[in-house]
Amino acid sequence: MATQVQRTANPVPELAPEREVRWPKRTKTKLANGLEMILLESHTIPKFHGELYLRSGNAAAAARGTALAEMAATMVRTGTARHSSREIEEQLRGVGADLSLSAGQDNSAISFAGLSDHAEPLLLLVNELAREAAFPATEFERERRQKLEEVKLERTQPGFLAGERLRKVLFGSHPYAQISPTEEQVAAYTREGLQEVYRGFYTPENAILVLVGDFDPSAMQKVAEGVFGDWSGKKPAISEYAKPPVPKGRRVYLVDLPGSVQTQILCGCHAITRNHPDWIRLGLANSLYGGAFNSRLVMNIREDKGYTYSPRSGVNPLRQYGYFSVSAAVRNDVVAASLTEIFYEIDKLRSIPVPEAELFDAQNYLTGVFSLGLATQSGLLSQISTLALNQLPDDYLETYREKVRALTPEDVLYAARAYFDSANMQVVVVGDRKQIESQAALFGELEVFTAGGSRTA
Amino acid sequence: MKPLQIPIEHRTLPNGLRVVAAPDSTAPVVTVGVYYKIGFRLEPQGRSGFAHLFEHMMFQGSENAPKMQHIKLINSSGGVLNGSTMYDVTNYFEAVPSNALERVLWLEADRMRALKVDDENLRNQRDVVKEEVRVNVMNQPYGGFPWLDMPPVAFRNWANAHNFYGDFADLDAASLADVQTFFRTYYVPNNAVLLILGDVNPAEGFALAEKHFGNIPPGPPPKFADPGEPKQTEERRGQVIEKFGTLPAMAIGYVMPPRRTPEWCAMALLDQALHGGRAGRVYRELVLEKQIAVEADGGIDDVFVYDGPTQMTTRIFHKPEISSEDTLAAFDEIIREVQEKGITDSELEQLKVKWRSDYFATLEGGRGGHMPKYGLMHLLACFTLFDGEPQLVNTVLDGFLSVTKEQVLDAARKYLLVQNRAIVFRKPVEKSAQEAA
Numbered sequence: 001m002a003t004q005v006q007r008t009a010n011p012v013p014e015l016a017p018e019r020e021v022r023w024p025k026r027t028k029t030k031l032a033n034g035l036e037m038i039l040l041e042s043h044t045i046p047k048f049h050g051e052l053y054l055r056s057g058n059a060a061a062a063a064r065g066t067a068l069a070e071m072a073a074t075m076v077r078t079g080t081a082r083h084s085s086r087e088i089e090e091q092l093r094g095v096g097a098d099l100s101l102s103a104g105q106d107n108s109a110i111s112f113a114g115l116s117d118h119a120e121p122l123l124l125l126v127n128e129l130a131r132e133a134a135f136p137a138t139e140f141e142r143e144r145r146q147k148l149e150e151v152k153l154e155r156t157q158p159g160f161l162a163g164e165r166l167r168k169v170l171f172g173s174h175p176y177a178q179i180s181p182t183e184e185q186v187a188a189y190t191r192e193g194l195q196e197v198y199r200g201f202y203t204p205e206n207a208i209l210v211l212v213g214d215f216d217p218s219a220m221q222k223v224a225e226g227v228f229g230d231w232s233g234k235k236p237a238i239s240e241y242a243k244p245p246v247p248k249g250r251r252v253y254l255v256d257l258p259g260s261v262q263t264q265i266l267c268g269c270h271a272i273t274r275n276h277p278d279w280i281r282l283g284l285a286n287s288l289y290g291g292a293f294n295s296r297l298v299m300n301i302r303e304d305k306g307y308t309y310s311p312r313s314g315v316n317p318l319r320q321y322g323y324f325s326v327s328a329a330v331r332n333d334v335v336a337a338s339l340t341e342i343f344y345e346i347d348k349l350r351s352i353p354v355p356e357a358e359l360f361d362a363q364n365y366l367t368g369v370f371s372l373g374l375a376t377q378s379g380l381l382s383q384i385s386t387l388a389l390n391q392l393p394d395d396y397l398e399t400y401r402e403k404v405r406a407l408t409p410e411d412v413l414y415a416a417r418a419y420f421d422s423a424n425m426q427v428v429v430v431g432d433r434k435q436i437e438s439q440a441a442l443f444g445e446l447e448v449f450t451a452g453g454s455r456t457a
Numbered sequence: 458m459k460p461l462q463i464p465i466e467h468r469t470l471p472n473g474l475r476v477v478a479a480p481d482s483t484a485p486v487v488t489v490g491v492y493y494k495i496g497f498r499l500e501p502q503g504r505s506g507f508a509h510l511f512e513h514m515m516f517q518g519s520e521n522a523p524k525m526q527h528i529k530l531i532n533s534s535g536g537v538l539n540g541s542t543m544y545d546v547t548n549y550f551e552a553v554p555s556n557a558l559e560r561v562l563w564l565e566a567d568r569m570r571a572l573k574v575d576d577e578n579l580r581n582q583r584d585v586v587k588e589e590v591r592v593n594v595m596n597q598p599y600g601g602f603p604w605l606d607m608p609p610v611a612f613r614n615w616a617n618a619h620n621f622y623g624d625f626a627d628l629d630a631a632s633l634a635d636v637q638t639f640f641r642t643y644y645v646p647n648n649a650v651l652l653i654l655g656d657v658n659p660a661e662g663f664a665l666a667e668k669h670f671g672n673i674p675p676g677p678p679p680k681f682a683d684p685g686e687p688k689q690t691e692e693r694r695g696q697v698i699e700k701f702g703t704l705p706a707m708a709i710g711y712v713m714p715p716r717r718t719p720e721w722c723a724m725a726l727l728d729q730a731l732h733g734g735r736a737g738r739v740y741r742e743l744v745l746e747k748q749i750a751v752e753a754d755g756g757i758d759d760v761f762v763y764d765g766p767t768q769m770t771t772r773i774f775h776k777p778e779i780s781s782e783d784t785l786a787a788f789d790e791i792i793r794e795v796q797e798k799g800i801t802d803s804e805l806e807q808l809k810v811k812w813r814s815d816y817f818a819t820l821e822g823g824r825g826g827h828m829p830k831y832g833l834m835h836l837l838a839c840f841t842l843f844d845g846e847p848q849l850v851n852t853v854l855d856g857f858l859s860v861t862k863e864q865v866l867d868a869a870r871k872y873l874l875v876q877n878r879a880i881v882f883r884k885p886v887e888k889s890a891q892e893a894a
Binding site: 010011012013014015016017018019020021042043044045046047077085086089090092093094095096097098113114115118142145146149150152153156157158259260261262292293294299302303304305306307308309310329330331360361362364365366367368369371372373374375376377378379 | 481483484486520521522525528529530531532533534535536537538552553554556557558559560563567580581583584585586587588589591592595596597598655656700701702703704733734735736741744745748751752774776803806807808810811813814815817818820821822827829830
């Protein structure tokens with residue numbers, strides 16, 4: 001349906017002419033030690049935001065253990081050659097900074113934000129963490145225990161269990177199949193093993209520093225060069241893993257949580273990576289399907305039928321492979337009804353060209369929301385990071401909106417047919433087996449698992 | 458350090474609607490919010506959860522924008538929207554490219570003027586809200602801990618003590634008549650503030666506000682029930698069974714001083730001394746040093762905005778091999794130390810730098826995620842509704858930055874008292890009982 005102006009005394013106002021969207025200039029350099037740096041000015045608040053990315057994550061260490069990069073990242077702030085955990089935390093507070101360490105499948109990151117008038121001390125601290133983490137033995141034992149409790153807790157969360165099962169189904173023996181370690185794997189972590197991951201991954205040749213905020217770029221450039229210039233280290237060797245086979249046929253995986261008062265549905269299939277030429281048209285198809293509040297799936301199973309609070313779909317790009325997924329936490333008695341609608345809306349988008357007016361609305365949504373990122377330092381940081389990590393063209397931000405506007409109903413049809421792989425969609429349901437098994441079994445051959453991950457009859 | 462000079466202009470329309478504009482042309486984006494001075498604290502008795510259910514109804518259709526049009530019009534203008542229900546206010550907000558400003562104002566005015574919803578809309582949103590409660594509370598480990606567990610233990614006045622998400626029986630009992638009564642009572646222009654932030658010329662913003670909201674009739678000023686509590690004389694305790702998680706947990710809440718007092722500023726910094734991340738005393742002592750807890754955090758829920766009894770709450774998830782008594786004793790030791798020795802000069806200095814930094818972060822983004830200026834909007838709204846002084850956003854920081862060590866010590870001695878607190882224990886269900894279930 002189009003956004004129709006109504007013939008009443010009080011019609012919807014038309015949109016005014018658009019003000020030009022102008023992206024701030026980026027300064028991109030590479031230091032002699034291999035560190036890539038991207039700087040961007042944004043004077044919204046007297047602060048700056050940054051990321052130090054290391055282009056290796058859990059997948060690159062998968063041969064040595066599960067989620068090792070993540071555990072190494074957790075350890076980094078617990079002590080360096082020069083400072084104890086407590087000193088590090090107090091220094092951060094003293095310069096008004098927030099800092100976190102994380103690692104996913106493909107990257108590790110030190111993320112930080114602080115006051116512009118305390119920029120250099122914060123960068124010095126980031127540098128110290130990237131180069132001199134000491135992995136103190138007592139801190140390691142404590143963090144490992146915390147991790148153990150965390151992985152136990154995950155097994156009680158329907159959203160986690162669904163995500164874990166889908167990744168196993170889609171990626172088989174590839175590292176992308178493992179989203180979290182088992183208790184046994186955590187128990188097997190060693191301090192030395194983590195240090196080895198840290199030494200290999202945290203090197204300037206493997207790093208990208210992105211800084212966005214209230215600073216003069218040439219002055220900031222000098223400060224950052226002074227701080228990181230004498231860091232040295234090579235890029236780690238790239239680990240190769242065999243391509244996971246794409247699952248054929250629709251199959252259903254039920255994770256049994258007895259007594260559950262709701263069922264978590266998660267469906268998925270292989271799709272594409274972030275730098276694939278089809279990314280933008282797939283993004284538009286996703287936004288029409290379930291990627292926006294105004295999308296077909298949300299209007300159907302939430303606003304029309306009231307089955308769920310938060311249905312959504314998304315394209316999840318990992319570096320080597322991407323996948324499309326649809327999720328909804330629904331009432332136990334409408335599992336089959338919800339899946340029927342999920343597939344109905346997919347199949348509809350795959351078979352009937354989207355009406356021009358609806359397409360136009362979705363294009364406006366994507367281009368508008370894209371420019372909201374301009375208004376905050378964190379929004380800009382996230383946009384610039386996406387470009388840097390996926391090696392997207394320099395003019396990506398400037399040309400994205402035109403590319404979205406140029407898309408046609410045929411593009412959406414193409415993307416839906418190519419990547420919303422209805423016939424081979426894998427279906428995960430997490431809930432009370434007694435209440436949902438017969439409903440789920442209508443959608444394909446069914447396997448049942450415990451929350452612990454083992455298969456049951 | 459330059460004083461803050463966020464440009465702010467402020468008008469009151471003849472119907473009592475307050476309008477605040479905060480222009481900033483950095484990006485061609487405008488954030489619009491409408492705040493109503495009613496939250497779940499003062500929703501009708503026998504209708505727990507109603508303020509939140511009502512918030513959902515505000516997206517279900519108004520006089521000229523039938524169901525689905527609100528969402529469709531904002532998304533198709535390139536924007537995002539949402540609403541949220543808090544203790545003392547409810548907000549509706551949009552961030553859009555600035556060429557959609559008039560359209561957004563038209564929509565907000567349309568639903569302030571007349572809500573047009575039917576039984577089918579109410580049934581639909583009641584179902585959606587129940588799934589929201591299931592996904593966030595009933596089907597999650599530690600769901601609702603402690604925000605739903607604490608009120609019935611800590612408070613005696615129904616306003617503060619009831620289930621804010623709503624008992625399902627109360628949600629089922631809610632009728633269309635309740636919806637319209639609530640709307641007529643609280644959703645009048647003289648009980649609201651409209652905020653326009655970002656790429657707007659204030660004069661044009663005020664003219665558009667006048668054009669679309671100006672002819673909405675005011676209502677009688679809403680009468681608000683008294684949220685006051687009888688004087689507490691001893692510690693209160695309660696227990697809730699945890700069905701999923703295996704770690705025993707507890708939440709300790711102390712009632713805070715009233716807003717806009719020197720004690721309020723001192724307490725806010727003391728809160729940060731205790732709960733400010735990994736450098737905070739609670740995390741440092743319980744997790745990092747004594748290693749009693751696996752996780753510990755806390756704080757004052759929405760420190761700038763409360764209009765009734767409010768707590769600073771500490772959450773502790775501790776190792777099962779350590780008893781609740783020993784865990785609480787270790788927590789009490791932290792409190793005792795701060796009451797005996799206060800905090801150090803360098804600690805106070807660090808806390809102020811961090812507070813300033815956090816304040817700027819709040820102004821830019823705040824808890825709205827990708828919603829630019831959500832935090833600035835929130836502060837402007839609340840300083841207008843509760844204080845009649847939107848300009849406070851430029852000066853409120855000064856009060857926090859001039860807090861002394863002595864004031865922090867006094868606040869610790871006056872407010873962190875056993876007879877001023879409540880404790881909820883979240884106790885994992887016994888394994889055998891779980892298997893039998």
